[in-house]
Each structure stands twice: as structure tokens, then as C-alpha cells.
Amino acid sequence: TSTVLSGTAAGTGGQPVPLSTVEVAVREQPLGPAQRTVVCTVGAAHPLRTALGELPGATWDGQGSWLLPLTRRTALALRRALTGHRVQLLGGAREALRAAADSPAPPDVTVVAVDPAPGGEGAVAEQVIAIRFEHTPALQADVKRLCAARWNSTEGCWVAGVDKVDDVVRFAARHELVLDPAVEALAAQRDAPLRYDGTVDGLRGVPVTELHTVRARKARGKTPSLADRLAEFGVESVYDLLMHVPLRYLDRSSVIPVRALREHVGETIGLLARIDSVGQYDRTKRLLRVQVNDGTAALTVTFFNSPWLVRRYRPGDEVSIYGKVEAYTPRSGRPVLQMTNPLMDPIGDNPAPIVPVYNQSAKSNVTTWDLHSAAMEAVRRLGELSDPLPGEVRERHELMDRAEAYRQVHHPDSLELAARARDRLAFDELLRMQIALGLRRHATAAETGVSHAPTGELTGAFLAALPFPLTGAQERALAEVRTDIERPHPMHRLLQGDVGSGKTVVAVMSLLMAVEGGYQGALMAPTEILATQLHTELVERLEGLARADGRPLVVEFLGSKTRVKDRRRIVAELAEGGIDVLVGTHALLVEDVEFARLGLVVVDEQHRFGVEQRAALRAKGAPLPGGGPEGAGRSVPDMLIMTATPIPRTAALTVFGDLAVTVLDELPPGRTPIATRWIPEEMSPADEHAEAWDLIHEQVAQGRQAYVVASLVEDNEKLAAQAATSLFEELGAGALADLRLGLVHGKQDRAEREATMAAFKRGEVDVLVATTVIEVGVNVPNATVMVVVDAARFGIAQLHQIRGRVGRGRWASHCLLTGRASSADSVARLQALQESTDGFHLSEVDLDLRGGGSLFGNRQSGQSDLRVADLKADLPMVQTARAETDLLLDGDPTLARRPGLRAEVHNALGEDAAERLARS
Numbered sequence: 001t002s003t004v005l006s007g008t009a010a011g012t013g014g015q016p017v018p019l020s021t022v023e024v025a026v027r028e029q030p031l032g033p034a035q036r037t038v039v040c041t042v043g044a045a046h047p048l049r050t051a052l053g054e055l056p057g058a059t060w061d062g063q064g065s066w067l068l069p070l071t072r073r074t075a076l077a078l079r080r081a082l083t084g085h086r087v088q089l090l091g092g093a094r095e096a097l098r099a100a101a102d103s104p105a106p107p108d109v110t111v112v113a114v115d116p117a118p119g120g121e122g123a124v125a126e127q128v129i130a131i132r133f134e135h136t137p138a139l140q141a142d143v144k145r146l147c148a149a150r151w152n153s154t155e156g157c158w159v160a161g162v163d164k165v166d167d168v169v170r171f172a173a174r175h176e177l178v179l180d181p182a183v184e185a186l187a188a189q190r191d192a193p194l195r196y197d198g199t200v201d202g203l204r205g206v207p208v209t210e211l212h213t214v215r216a217r218k219a220r221g222k223t224p225s226l227a228d229r230l231a232e233f234g235v236e237s238v239y240d241l242l243m244h245v246p247l248r249y250l251d252r253s254s255v256i257p258v259r260a261l262r263e264h265v266g267e268t269i270g271l272l273a274r275i276d277s278v279g280q281y282d283r284t285k286r287l288l289r290v291q292v293n294d295g296t297a298a299l300t301v302t303f304f305n306s307p308w309l310v311r312r313y314r315p316g317d318e319v320s321i322y323g324k325v326e327a328y329t330p331r332s333g334r335p336v337l338q339m340t341n342p343l344m345d346p347i348g349d350n351p352a353p354i355v356p357v358y359n360q361s362a363k364s365n366v367t368t369w370d371l372h373s374a375a376m377e378a379v380r381r382l383g384e385l386s387d388p389l390p391g392e393v394r395e396r397h398e399l400m401d402r403a404e405a406y407r408q409v410h411h412p413d414s415l416e417l418a419a420r421a422r423d424r425l426a427f428d429e430l431l432r433m434q435i436a437l438g439l440r441r442h443a444t445a446a447e448t449g450v451s452h453a454p455t456g457e458l459t460g461a462f463l464a465a466l467p468f469p470l471t472g473a474q475e476r477a478l479a480e481v482r483t484d485i486e487r488p489h490p491m492h493r494l495l496q497g498d499v500g501s502g503k504t505v506v507a508v509m510s511l512l513m514a515v516e517g518g519y520q521g522a523l524m525a526p527t528e529i530l531a532t533q534l535h536t537e538l539v540e541r542l543e544g545l546a547r548a549d550g551r552p553l554v555v556e557f558l559g560s561k562t563r564v565k566d567r568r569r570i571v572a573e574l575a576e577g578g579i580d581v582l583v584g585t586h587a588l589l590v591e592d593v594e595f596a597r598l599g600l601v602v603v604d605e606q607h608r609f610g611v612e613q614r615a616a617l618r619a620k621g622a623p624l625p626g627g628g629p630e631g632a633g634r635s636v637p638d639m640l641i642m643t644a645t646p647i648p649r650t651a652a653l654t655v656f657g658d659l660a661v662t663v664l665d666e667l668p669p670g671r672t673p674i675a676t677r678w679i680p681e682e683m684s685p686a687d688e689h690a691e692a693w694d695l696i697h698e699q700v701a702q703g704r705q706a707y708v709v710a711s712l713v714e715d716n717e718k719l720a721a722q723a724a725t726s727l728f729e730e731l732g733a734g735a736l737a738d739l740r741l742g743l744v745h746g747k748q749d750r751a752e753r754e755a756t757m758a759a760f761k762r763g764e765v766d767v768l769v770a771t772t773v774i775e776v777g778v779n780v781p782n783a784t785v786m787v788v789v790d791a792a793r794f795g796i797a798q799l800h801q802i803r804g805r806v807g808r809g810r811w812a813s814h815c816l817l818t819g820r821a822s823s824a825d826s827v828a829r830l831q832a833l834q835e836s837t838d839g840f841h842l843s844e845v846d847l848d849l850r851g852g853g854s855l856f857g858n859r860q861s862g863q864s865d866l867r868v869a870d871l872k873a874d875l876p877m878v879q880t881a882r883a884e885t886d887l888l889l890d891g892d893p894t895l896a897r898r899p900g901l902r903a904e905v906h907n908a909l910g911e912d913a914a915e916r917l918a919r920s
Contacts (some may be wrong), residue, residue: 020046022082025090026070026097036096038078049238051081056134075100094901108132109172114152128159129168129183140174145311146171163216165190193383194238199900200385200402200428201907203239210238213377226370233364235371239376244371244869245409245425246356248417250322250343255351259296261325261337270322273299277314281307290344292321300338315827319344322355334833340418354412369819375410382406388900389428393884400424424879426869430881435895435905438885442893447636448600449914454482454513458553461545462512470505473666477506479663481640485600491638495898497664498839499804503533503642506664507602508541510640511581515547517597521581522572522620522637524588526604528559528750529757529773534604537779538584546581558584558593589616625795644801656854665840674786674837675806676815678830683789683818685730692816693735699785700739700766701750704811708769709802711792711819720771727789727809728769739766746773772798774805780820781809787821791817792826796846799829800839817819825849825856847872 007819023041042049052058052066055077059067068074075097089097112130131149133139143149147167149158160168165187190212192286196202208214209227217226224232227620231538235241255270274291281288288309290301301321303309313319323342327335343357358371385403391400398420400408405424412418463470470478478493484491497503511521523538525531535557545553556570556579573579577596582588599622621637683690696706708731728743742756742765751756753773760768760778768774768783786806799817807813817834821827832845871878888895 015256021086022046022076023088023089023090024082024093024097026093027326037069038093039065040068041065048081048085055081058134069134070096070100071134072100072103072105073256074173092604096255105178107183109168109183110180111162111182111186112155112159114155114423121858127162129162129165129186130155131160131168131171131177131317133175133177140170141314142175145314146174161216163212166212184899188493190254191377191380194378194381196238198384198386199299199904200239201904203242203385204237204907206238208235208241208374210364211241211374211377211381213374219506223365226366226374229364229366230370230374233366235366235895241371241375241378241837242406242410243425244358245422245868246358248357249412249415250355250357251353251415252320252355255320257296258292258294258299259782260298261297262327264325265327265337266325268274268322268324268495268570270320271299272320274317275313275319277315278310278313280438281310283307300336300343301342302338302340304341304689306341313344318345319346320355320647322357343577345369354415354418356410356412356418372410379407379410386900387905388898389431390888390898393888397427397880398425402428418488422868426874427881429866429869429878430874430878431884432905432908434878434881434885435888435901436909437893438889440904442889444492445489447490449636450485450514450515450519450638451488452514452599452638454485454516456516457513457548458516458545459509462509462541464664465541465544467704467914468668470668471502471664471668473664474502474506476662477662478509479505480660481510482513484660485510485638487675490636491640491660493640493660495640495642495662495664498642498667498802499644500808501642501644502668503604503664504537507604507640508538511600511602512542512545514600514638515553515580517599519597520577520579520595521600521602522588522595522598523581523583523604525583525585525601527746527773528561529746529753529778531559531583531585532557532605532750532754533757533778538581538583542581548912553581554579555581556585558582558585558587559750560585560920562587563611591619598637600638600640602642604642635776644804672807672810672812674803674813674815676803676817676834676837678791678834680820681818682820683787684735685727686734688735690735692818693731695814695816696736696739696767696785699814703782704784704831705760705763705765705780705782706767707774707783707802707805708767708787709774709789710769710771712798715748717828721747724769724771731767731769736767740764741766742768744768744770744773746771772802774802778805779808780805782810782811784809784813786813786815788815788817790819790832792819796829796832796842796849797839799833800837800842803833803837844872 020043023039025039025041027037027039039061040048041053042052042348044064052068053060055066055068056073057071061067062615068078079101108131110130110132112128114126114128120329121233130152131143131147133143143158143160147158147160147164149160149164152159165183168183169187171177185311194206194210195204196206204719207227208230214230218230219225230236230241235244250270254271254274255272256264258271261269261271271294272295276291276293276298279289279291286305288303288306290297290303290309290313292301301323321342321344323339323344326338326340328338330334331634332334343355345355356368356372356375358368360366360371362369366795385406387394387402389399389402392468393565394401400417400420402424405421406422408417409425412421439442481493484493494504495506503843507523511523514521523531523534525534535555538555542553542555547553554573556573558567558570562570570579571583571593574582575596577593587593618635621634623634643789679691683692687693696708699706708727710720710727712720724743724745729740731737732741744753744756748756756765756768757778759765760783763782783806787802788794788799788802794802796903806815815833817830819832828845828849830840836842869877888898888901892898895905
């Protein structure tokens with residue numbers, strides 16, 4: 001049968017031009033399973049000879065015919081191709097083609113079970129996704145690249161693992177392939193809600209391996225699985241993942257055309273472009289160059305150490321690119337623009353207008369896209385998430401719902417919503433911390449404490465003997481302490497002040513108030529040298545004072561090296577009430593050290609003590625009248641915690657949120673300024689003309705004295721002692737051989753150390769070489785020079801404390817920080833110390849450099865660190881959280897009416913969070 005679908009075609013003059021005939025037949029020989037073959041025979045000069053070869057699935061038989069699979073898609077494509085040509089349909093070709101074209105579209109993508117490698121009886125078939133299409137080069141490249149598919153000759157189709165269903169669905173949508181309902185169901189199943197109890201604490205128990213995105217990326221060769229890499233990065237649960245919020249966001253709407261990039265050199269910008277070419281990965285230089293073009297101009301994008309990008313991208317892909325615009329001049333002399341290692345992703349894979357950028361880890365081999373893809377699945381599968389924060393609190397501060405916050409922070413609809421989402425998650429963290437501290441405040445208010453009755457006799461006599469008046473800050477502090485200790489509930493007050501602000505005077509007068517009311521006081525210091533100095537100072541200042549009954553005031557010292565005979569006497573007198581104030585170290589905590597009536601505990605340099613050590617001293621309070629409940633009750637003594645390490649306001653509100661805070665913000669008159677300089681070079685002990693040693697000689701010649709602090713050896717007192725000893729010997733044989741040198745370190749015998757310190761104080765030693773044992777409590781007004789060796793090894797707070805050992809007399813003082821700095825943070829620390837002697841300002845600088853989380857140190861356990869909130873930037877939010885905590889606990893001091901919120905606090909910070917934080 002001869003058929004003309006359209007018998008003529010327009011010629012050059014508009015006249016009909018006869019065309020040669022195309023013979024079309026249908027054979028029973030299949031090209032693939034369950035397919036018949038369409039045979040199109042054309043002459044060598046026929047215009048369709050080439051065009052027919054571009055139809056889906058076409059193959060040339062080498063004998064003048066194109067072979068095509070008889071499918072609906074081929075029948076429709078062949079009908080369009082043959083229109084306008086003379087066609088001869090042979091046999092039943094007309095009916096076969098019409099039936100194929102009119103048939104319903106079968107699914108191109110199905111779920112099938114494929115037998116594994118032959119041979120095993122009882123072997124279980126592997127479930128895979130079958131992808132069928134008439135091949136074109138573009139489709140074949142895409143199915144391998146996007147779906148990691150492989151050809152299965154038995155089934156005559158491409159197959160991909162079921163873990164690639166999301167990629168397969170995207171591939172099918174891109175190429176208009178029909179999905180079998182089973183594939184759609186499989187994709188929907190992967191987005192099924194996670195199995196947990198609907199609380200944020202439940203998410204802590206859901207491992208990231210529950211996410212298909214994570215589970216699918218298995219170990220390959222030497223590359224660990226994504227789950228292992230995330231674990232190394234600190235992301236083990238879905239909660240960890242969701243709380244790892246983006247560092248910043250990139251807005252696709254603010255893209256810049258390539259031709260305008262010269263105006264933005266040095267800036268980080270975004271652009272949209274099409275890939276022109278993907279080069280070969282240069283294994284020698286470890287780089288890959290990709291050429292892109294947005295229609296206005298071309299740009300070269302260079303990637304280092306990313307060979308996998310060769311497989312991910314191909315010419316024609318539309319991509320978004322965000323990175324820094326750089327200009328370099330090659331040998332040709334003409335400046336060229338480029339981007340190096342920008343963020344680049346296919347627009348089709350991530351069409352969101354806002355692109356999150358996460359903190360990545362080269363060490364753990366975790367990229368921003370690893371985190372983003374996993375977080376995207378997590379928020380899709382979050383399901384119903386409870387929000388225990390009262391609705392009125394959310395409304396009052398316009399806080400987003402928690403589930404929505406997780407969605408918007410990882411997949412934001414706008415930058416404004418991303419910021420609001422981040423604020424909600426930060427508020428949750430700060431509120432939990434404030435509630436833990438608030439619970440402790442309310443619990444403390446219910447404890448039985450000591451109600452002191454100071455008479456003013458001892459404090460009045462002490463004030464009269466002082467050679468200087470109190471500062472206004474000291475008077476305010478003493479008024480606050482007096483008010484606290486007269487109440488029947490335990491005082492828990494933090495006294496912080498800069499170096500030399502007069503904390504010891506406040507502590508002594510507080511102890512005297514306790515003694516006036518008939519109680520004993522304890523003063524605990526972290527080191528023997530500091531405790532000894534405090535004991536000596538108290539004995540000198542309190543000499544001649546007597547109690548109301550006429551007995552002289554008794555102040556004793558108890559340390560780990562106190563002689564056995566003396567220790568027995570002190571312990572016995574303490575238990576009988578014969579000692580009024582006991583000064584000591586950890587030795588005060590020993591079980592057999594019992595006070596007759598302990599009423600006030602002063603802890604100096606509180607950060608140097610452990611939680612349990614401070615709690616043990618509180619447990620030694622005076623017996624309650626009648627023995628208390630069950631005859632064994634003790635009152636909780638008042639506690640004054642002192643620190644000369646200034647605490648930033650944010651930390652005082654957060655870490656010490658359960659404490660009443662007193663700040664000594666004035667220095668006594670007569671204190672001289674300390675000129676501080678950083679000398680970024682090593683000071684050889686043998687170089688007599690080094691600047692530091694010249695300064696020491698100059699000051700000693702004027703009758704002054706100096707300290708030299710040896711290089712810090714972290715957490716190793718033995719090595720620190722060796723370093724100080726070596727420096728002492730080298731200086732004694734070198735640059736300072738003509739001066740009188742002394743040596744002090746923590747491994748010395750106490751008597752030897754005290755003798756050296758006493759000689760230095762009497763002026764019999766010119767230069768004291770020491771470790772950080774002289775960091776606090778040492779008071780030698782005649783010392784005017786401090787030299788710190790390898791100063792970059794020390795922190796800001798420690799250097800500020802060490803510097804405070806000079807400038808205590810009427811002479812101008814100097815502090816030289818020596819040694820090179822190996823990092824930008826070290827440089828910033830040393831420069832800050834050069835520029836300021838204000839400890840509170842330095843504490844804020846320290847907070848900026850170290851970050852908020854480091855403020856807590858070992859105070860935290862479990863997941864209590866701040867992952868989203870920033871103490872400095874979020875100070876207003878800290879204050880808001882504190883205010884809301886007070887409202888929540890007012891009338892419900894144990895959160896009994898809000899068990900969900902209380903459970904969150906305990907699960908985040910530990911069951912004993914309030915007690916542990918308070919004792920810290």
C-alpha cells in the first residue's frame with residue numbers, strides 16, 4: 001500500500017516538488033524485551049537519511065534502513081518526522097503505528113526486582129528502579145551522571161538503586177518521563193516523618209543514619225561514609241544536624257552580570273550562568289577549570305582538589321555561582337578575572353531563592369552541600385514537633401514556631417525569615433540556661449542559712465586602722481554583703497573586680513561581720529603561695545583586734561604541707577570554736593576538718609576550684625538548732641565568691657545568672673599606670689643588650705625590683721618548673737649575672753618558696769624568676785618591671801593578672817610581653833594588652849576572640865554548649881530570657897505546671913544543671 005501523508009513540499013519557487021518514497025515496515029524481531037521493530041528504508045540521497053537517525057532509540061542496520069523500537073513515543077516522533085514526505089507503509093505497518101501512537105503511555109520508570117549474580121539457590125532479588133527511554137546521547141549521559149544508573153542488558157534498560165529515587169524523580173521530570181505509581185510511593189516513603197516522640201529531646205535520639213541522604217553515601221575506597229564523616233565533625237543525631245545552622249545566606253536575586261564583574265574585584269558576589277566547558281582535572285596542579293557564560297561575557301572558574309566536579313557538571317548546565325571575584329595578570333600582561341573555589345550548584349537541583357552556606361570541615365571532609373542536603377531531608381521529615389514555649393511568650397517577642405524555625409533556618413523563603421528562625425533557636429538555648437539558673441535561685445531561697453547579726457565593733461576597728469579610705473565601690477559592695485548576710489537564707493554573691501581594686505579588704509570585712517555575730521569564717525585560695533600571702537596579710541591587718549568577750553582574734557593557716565603536729569592542733573581548736581578565721585587551700589575540704597559554727601565562706605579565684613570542692617566546703621555549715629530534721633541538719637553558710645578575672649557582662653548574666661553580682665569598678669587612689677609593650681622577638685638570656693634586660697638593669701639601679709615569668713607549659717607543673725629553673729640559670733650566667741636573682745615555682749618546698757618570696761618582699765632579691773604561681777596574691781609595691789617570656793602562650797586574662805603584680809606602688813611601672821605570635825588571635829590578644837589596662841574591656845575582647853562557648857569550659861556537660869546563640873551579639877536576648885524566666889518561675893518555682901519545658905532544661909544541661917551551675 002502506498003500512502004502520502006503530505007504529498008508535496010514547498011520548493012524554492014513555491015511549486016510542489018515530488019519526493020522519493022520512504023518504505024516503513026514492522027518486523028517481529030525485537031530490539032529489546034517485549035518490543036517489535038519499525039524498519040524505515042531510505043535511499044542514500046534521501047533528506048531523511050540523517051534525520052531519522054536522530055529519533056529516540058534509532059539504530060542503523062548497515063543495509064539502508066533505520067531500526068526503531070515500536071513504542072508510543074517512537075510512533076509519535078516518526079509521524080512528525082514523515083509529515084511532508086512520500087511514505088509507503090508495508091504490511092500492517094499502518095495499523096501497528098496507529099495502535100502504538102494511540103496507546104496509553106506506559107511508565108518509563110518502574111520499580112523492579114532483578115536477580116543478583118547467577119548461582120545462588122535461594123538468592124534474594126535486588127530491588128532497583130528501572131529507567132526506560134529511547135536513547136539519545138544527552139539522555140544517556142544524564143542518567144549515568146544524575147542517577148548513578150548502570151545498563152542492565154537482561155532487562156534492556158538502565159537501573160538505579162532505590163536509594164537514588166530522589167535523583168531519579170528529578171531526572172524523569174527533566175526529561176518528561178512517566179513515573180510508575182510505585183516509584184512515586186517509594187519517593188513519598190523516603191519523606192515519611194521521622195520516628196520520634198515529637199519533642200526536640202526526641203530528636204537527640206534519632207541518629208543521622210535515619211536520613212536516606214546520609215545512609216546512601218557509603219564508604220568508597222579510602223573515603224569514609226558520610227555518617228562517619230559527620231560523626232567526626234560532631235554531627236551524630238538529627239538534633240545535632242538541625243542545630244548546625246548556616247553561617248550565612250546567599251540571595252540569588254542579587255546576582256550580577258559577568259560583564260560587570262570588573263567593578264566588583266575583591267567582593268563576594270553571586271551570578272547565574274551556563275557552563276560552556278568543563279576541563280580535564282589536572283592531577284599535578286590539583287585543579288579543574290570550568291568556563292561559564294551568562295550571555296554578557298565569559299568567566300573562568302577554578303576549583304582546587306575537586307576532581308569529582310568533572311562528573312557532576314557538563315556543558316549546557318545552568319548553575320548559580322557565589323564567590324570572590326579575583327583579578328590576576330598572566331604572562332600576556334592583560335588582567336583576567338576569575339573565581340577560585342566558589343560555591344556552585346545546578347539551578348535545577350536547588351531552585352530556592354536563598355542558598356544557605358554552612359561551616360564546612362576539610363579535616364572531616366564535610367561540605368556545605370553535604371550538610372544542606374541532609375538538613376533539607378530532616379526538615380521535610382520533621383513531622384509534628386511540640387513547642388513547650390508558652391504562646392504568650394512567643395507572641396510577646398514575635399518568636400517563630402519551633403518547627404517552622406528549623407525549616408526556615410535551613411530552607412528559608414527570605415533572608416528576613418532566616419534571621420527570625422535563627423533568633424528563635426538562639427532564644428531557646430539562652431532560655432534553657434536561664435531557667436536552670438532560675439530554678440537554683442528559687443531552691444536557694446528555700447534553704448536554711450545563717451542569719452548574721454554584725455555589731456560593727458571589729459569592722460569599725462579595722463577601718464580605723466586602714467591607712468586609706470574605702471572607695472565608693474567598696475562601700476557599695478559591703479552594704480550589699482551586709483544586707484545579704486542578715487537574711488536567714490544563704491548569700492550567694494559574686495564579687496568581681498579588676499587587679500588591685502580592693503577585693504581583699506571587702507573579703508576581710510565580710511569575715512569580720514560573721515565573727516561579730518558569733519560565727520567562724522573560712523577563706524579558701526587555689527594555691528599555697530596565694531593562701532600563704534592572704535594569711536600573712538590578714539594576720540598583719542587584724543593584729544590587735546579582739547572579740548566581744550576579750551579574746552584576741554585568731555587567724556590560722558591550713559595547707560597540704562602543714563606539719564602534722566600543727567595540723568592536729570588547728571583541727572582540734574577549729575572544732576571547739578577557738579579559731580575565728582581559717583585560711584587555706586584544698587586542705588580545708590578534708591573530712592576531719594570540722595568547724596564549730598561556720599557562717600561565711602570566701603572563695604578566692606573561684607574558677608580555679610572544681611564543682612565538688614566548693615560544694616564540700618558549703619556542706620561544713622553550722623549545725624541547726626535542735627539538730628534539724630532527723631537530728632542531722634546543718635545550715636548552709638553564706639558564700640562570697642571572688643575573682644580578679646573580669647567577667648563580661650554577658651557571662652555574668654548567663655553563666656552566673658543565679659548569683660548576685662557585685663562589681664568593684666574603682667581603683668584605690670595612688671595606683672600608678674602600667675606601660676605595656678609587646679616586643680615580637682625572642683629575648684635571649686645571654687644577650688646583655690636585649691631591651692628587656694636593659695630595662696631591668698635601669699630600674700634596679702634606681703632601687704626598684706622586677707619579675708621575669710617563664711614560658712607557659714600548659715597543665716604540666718613539672719615542666720613549668722623546669723622551664724623556670726632553666727631560665728633562672730641562663731639569666732644568672734648571662735644577661736643578669738650582676739643582679740641578685742630568686743626562683744619561685746610550684747614544685748618547690750613550701751618553706752623554700754616562702755623564704756624566697758619573703759626575701760623579695762624585703763628587697764634582698766632584685767629579680768624574681770617565676771612560673772604563674774605569682775599570678776595572684778603577690779603584693780610587692782617596690783616591683784616596677786614585669787617581663788613575660790613567650791607571652792603568646794598565655795591568655796588575655798592570665799597576662800592581665802600577671803601584669804597586675806607591678807604598678808602597686810608610687811613608681812611608674814612597665815610590662816614587656818616578649819616573643820613571636822603564631823596566629824592572628826595571638827597578635828590580637830597582645831595588641832589589646834598593649835592598648836588597655838582595663839580588665840573589663842579586655843574580658844570583652846577575650847570573649848570576641850574565644851567565642852561564647854568557651855566561657856563555660858568544664859561547667860557544661862552533654863549538649864549544654866551554645867550552638868546558635870552568641871553571648872555578645874545576643875546580649876539583649878540574654879536579658880529578655882532572664883526576664884521571661886522570672887515570669888515563668890514566679891508562682892511556679894519548680895516549673896511543675898510546665899513539665900515539657902523543665903524536661904528540656906534537664907535533657908539539655910543535665911539533670912543536676914541548676915545545682916551544678918550554681919556551685920560553679
